[in-house]
Amino acid sequence: MKMEPYENKTLTLQDFLQIDQECLQRMEDWQKESAAWNFIHKVIALNGTARSIVTKSEDENEDLQDHTDDNAVHILDVLCFVLHRCDNFLQQEIILKMSMCQFAVPLLLPDVDGPGCTFMLWGMRDIVKRWRPQSLAETKGFTQAHLVQISMPTFSFVRLGESKLSKSTILNQVLSPAQHTYEFFVHNNMEGADVTREISEGLTEISWYFPAGKGNSDIFSEPAAFANLHGNMEDNLMQFAFLTQISSAVFIFVENIDQPIYDFLSQYKNSKTTFVIIVKANSKIDKSTNLNNVTVLQFKSKTSEAIITKKIRATAVDFIKKECNFLKLEDMAEIASKLGISVDENGIECQNAKADAEAIAEEIKDVAQYKKTTMKLQGNLWKNLAKLEKEMCQMKKQGDKNGEHYKVELQNQRVENRTQQYQCEMPNGISKFIDSIKKRNHTENHYFLKWLRFYLDLSAMNNLSALQTEYKQMTSSHSMTQLSELDQKISDSSLGIEHFLRELGQFYEAEHFMLKEENAKKRKFAQLPTYAADLLLRGFPLELIDGDASNIPLQWLQDVLHELDNKTGKCCRMGVITVLGVQSTGKSTLLNTMFGLQFPVSSGRCTRGAFMTLMKVRENFQGELGCEFILVIDTEGLRAPELTSLENSNEHDNELATLARIRGEFARFAGVKKKKFSKKVAGVKNGRRRQKRAPASEKGAPASKTGAGVKNETPAPFREFFAISRISREIREFFGEAKRRKFAHHYGSSHPYKEYRTIYPNWDILPDPNIEASDYWKYVLKEFNEHFAEEYEARPGEYPKEWNTITKAQAEKCLNTAFGMK
Structure with missing residues (x-):
């Protein structure tokens, strides 16, 4: 049961969750010599053959008769050996996955x-x-x-x-x-x-x-x-x-x-x-x-x-x-x-962390009331601020007012909101949370967050159980007012670590906004991004988009990612995976299962937003992937039945889905096999069409992928497709003009065709795999293949040899036909 290169160290969860070349191989083709390695990798991947310990022979032609019981090892010996070599967190992950198997x-x-x-x-x-x-x-x-x-x-x-x-x-x-x-x-x-x-x-x-x-x-x-x-x-x-x-x-x-x-x-x-x-x-x-x-x-x-x-x-x-x-x-x-x-559980570090988590959790008698008194900054102040910032960009309610005056009015309201946030005293619960995450070593910090999540999930289960039962019993005879009130109660009864981190972000942003750089010495919360970056590196998710307020804490995220870059020695290139789908379709469970991530699941909460977490790429694989980390974005609360009657619910869902999707190199959609919800999911995804400034998703997120969803205990795999006709048309228009392309959204400015690399620095277009490519597409690919590869530092694409016979005249005819040109 060799364990190279970990013969003389305790195994940790992070040792097995890094992305490497072996992740691309089929499990049945991947057989290391060590029975222990086979068991760990397979069980973490939820492979039902994990207890089959046949290993790769040094001589693949060795006669079966040469095998003796001297080389055999009992699977239970493998299990005991592995658990004794692991720290408590990897033990917990292995036992959880064994239970799931x-x-x-x-x-x-x-x-x-x-x-x-x-x-x-x-x-x-x-x-x-x-x-x-x-x-x-x-x-x-x-x-x-x-x-x-x-x-x-x-x-x-x-x-x-x-x-x-x-x-x-x-x-x-x-x-x-x-x-x-x-x-x-x-x-x-x-x-x-x-x-x-x-x-x-x-x-x-x-x-x-x-x-x-x-x-x-x-x-x-x-x-x-x-x-x-x-x-x-x-x-x-x-x-x-x-x-x-x-x-x-x-x-x-x-x-x-x-x-x-x-x-x-x-x-x-x-x-x-x-x-x-x-x-x-x-x-x-x-x-x-x-x-x-x-x-x-x-x-x-x-x-x-x-x-x-x-x-x-x-x-x-x-x-x-x-x-x-x-x-x-x-x-x-x-x-x-x-x-x-x-x-x-009786170790000192575990018990100390448990005591501090209990000190926070025991104050939570009623979740909604606790959030109202302890997390004031992310309540109405943050939601009002989000509305003001959107209005400053959209100017929908300007009416007959002078544009400049109206903008100044909005800016003054924004300052007033930030001032109110800044003047709020930090509650005891948030103060305890900060003290707990900053004073601990890596192990004790991990214990604290695991314990706190356990107690918060417990509170959520207890609070939401009665509300969700009441929701199921509610019939059409009830008024929309009653339904809306119950929706709001369910939303208010959701509580997780993300709410604590959200409040830290608001304290940080309010202070940063009020004091600016010239008063940096007076700032009390300057170290908060450092703590959040540490959590990201340890695998804990961080909120990217607050779905309740439909807003992004830009300054907070910018400084967290800056600290992340510093902690990794400026080696923090990222690939992005985004997962979209309606509530309770098993998205988070799927991600946790595939990658060993820690997105919260099974607690019944109805949190809305997008959360990001990091996966490290092993050094010997970073050159091939072109990044040091994979950033995984998970969306929560889309089309949640319990949240549908909340104010601006559909608008927030569309904004969340659109913004989350344009950040991904790879998008995965998941939903439930019901026509009513499928239509709603399509509506969310079609919000992508309203992103006028980007005719194609950044770094080429595929517009059509297969997803699988889980509704409660019952798996419901299904296939959904994203309509791409609008995207395709915009792409053809972009390439169709010979020299220049005008965009109204850029105030009438023109962009030379040759400068598309600076306009869309990560642009990579993937055609719909479900239709036959036109002569126009084939011609564009073969003519610009080498140029694209050079500009984006990628390998040239492969295409059939017969595409070389397509002439420019054929491509122009195809393009003219598509636009009805004469």
């Missing part, structure tokens, strides 16, 4: 240098589950919560000595529907699991069942957890003792029942847990015992696994009905500590 995840991770183990609470803290209990089956509602805070019964499966039954195989069947068995837990018949375990003895895995509200199709009517101890429980007494305290029932697989087994279990006679002994034997066995908490399930040797599975399920259902020993994972951590089991 429907793999059982580590509950107790055995130490490599002793008999102890670690309870992986932090590793599971990012997991969020959604399910539909029977009580919500009729209303089609659902319940969503952080896994670590869900109270449920736990059923543990252990082995004492040897057993003819495969414990893990039976457990997989218990959790799977009748039609198909899923491999939640690793079992002996799996590839990579038929060799001796070396370091994973005592590993305890856990998986969960969550009902879908489908009546008889649900295996269990309520959530339930299932733990699986790998190895003989007599050799792992610490793990077994823990399981006896957290389980509603412990199922013990044995070869035969004798008095020593009863003597062993008598040590736990005061336990509230019931022990269910499972034995497969034809001969009569001694079931007599004075232990009240022991039950025996005996099966004949020829009994099928299906019958055994059915009986175990029925037994578990009975315990669920009795509501025996329902616990949260957070409760289990306390039990683990009392037993001498270490807990991954």
Whole structure:
């Protein structure tokens, strides 16, 4: 399990999230020699074959007979090895992705240098589950919560000595529907699991069942957890003792029942847990015992696994009905500590960060009221300022007023708004946030932001749940006033780290506006862009466009990016990827899954805006990509049903989509498979047509791409196309004039054709791939191919040889036909 070049260092999340040449290869073609590398890369990519550890042989022609078990490694050994080499944040990412792959995840991770183990609470803290209990089956509602805070019964499966039954195989069947068995837990018949375990003895895995509200199709009517101890429980007494305290029932697989087994279990006679002994034997066995908490399930040797599975399920259902020993994972951590089991969250840095995050979160009783009192600058003052700045550009309400006088009037109002912002005292919550992000080292800072996001998501879930239920129940009989008020409540009840950073940006901009450079020494918030740049480099998203106010904090972003450039030694060239789509279509989930990003998801918030985050390009790949970073822009809140009745909702959506899209080299659209919403998405994207100054998207964002969306739990892949006729016409007009091109938007000024490189410095036009290119397009490409490549420092484009036969006369005829010229 070689880990070059990280043999002697702790692995971090950033080590695996950099863009390199291997990202362009198909996963099945990418096989490193190390089983550990294969596992990490595949599981982070949500590849279902991650637990298949076949590696590339040094001699590809080596005979299969030459392979020996001496070179084989158990997949659970790989898992334990990897987790011990990772820091807590990479562990958390791996466990989250394992859960998304429907793999059982580590509950107790055995130490490599002793008999102890670690309870992986932090590793599971990012997991969020959604399910539909029977009580919500009729209303089609659902319940969503952080896994670590869900109270449920736990059923543990252990082995004492040897057993003819495969414990893990039976457990997989218990959790799977009748039609198909899923491999939640690793079992002996799996590839990579038929060799001796070396370091994973005592590993305890856990998986969960969550009902879908489908009546008889649900295996269990309520959530339930299932733990699986790998190895003989007599050799792992610490793990077994823990399981006896957290389980509603412990199922013990044995070869035969004798008095020593009863003597062993008598040590736990005061336990509230019931022990269910499972034995497969034809001969009569001694079931007599004075232990009240022991039950025996005996099966004949020829009994099928299906019958055994059915009986175990029925037994578990009975315990669920009795509501025996329902616990949260957070409760289990306390039990683990009392037993001498270490807990991954109990480190000093993690606990210090948690305490500071709690100090902020405990002040949030009502989210809407908290935002009104703590985040005043991004409220009406910021929204009014946005309207003033737009009016200064558009002059829509000038009427009969003198243009210059009207502009001065608007400027005075703008100064007044900024003055009011500047005079606001910084609230305690914002002050605590600044203190927390500036005083910490990298690790503790990361912990703080993760903890704060956890608590804010928790507040959002609690506040939004009732409002969204009320929204769903609202019918057409309700007045638009009521609907609008509820929309506003939902919007006001959204709270995330982005709101804290937005408030910092407004404090910074107000101070910068009032004091300017000549009073730089008096500025208190001059270091804020430095902190924001640090967060960007660590992978946390930063708000690019405030969708509520439909405005961009230009000075704040400019100085943040300036600090980013300084911190990277002026090596900060960026490629841009933009993702557009309606609310709740899985855009953020897709980005987080593909690139390991940290856009907020699954919290039910209805934040509107565009957020950007950075991905680093590995040094050996920067020359080929032409940049050091990839900037990913994610849009939030477009066409959100809960926000549609807010003032200027459609206008804000169009502005957001238009501005976000023109910044991207690559645009991906995602939506839901409903005609009503599809039309609305098309309307948003067609807002692009109103960008008169740019006849084509900067750096050639493709006008047509395939997207996939997810609505709640149900994937809904679909295809949408952006109408490009207007763009194509503007491009042809631009090239059509022989010498010069006039633009009304530039106050009648003319631009020589040869100067297009300075007018549109990043212009790169991609034709619609769904139609046949005209002779005009073919002629333009072949004639100017080398020139374009030289101007934009790119490789010349490839085109069919027959295009060389197209003459200028044919191209002009095509162009004249297109414009109806004579």
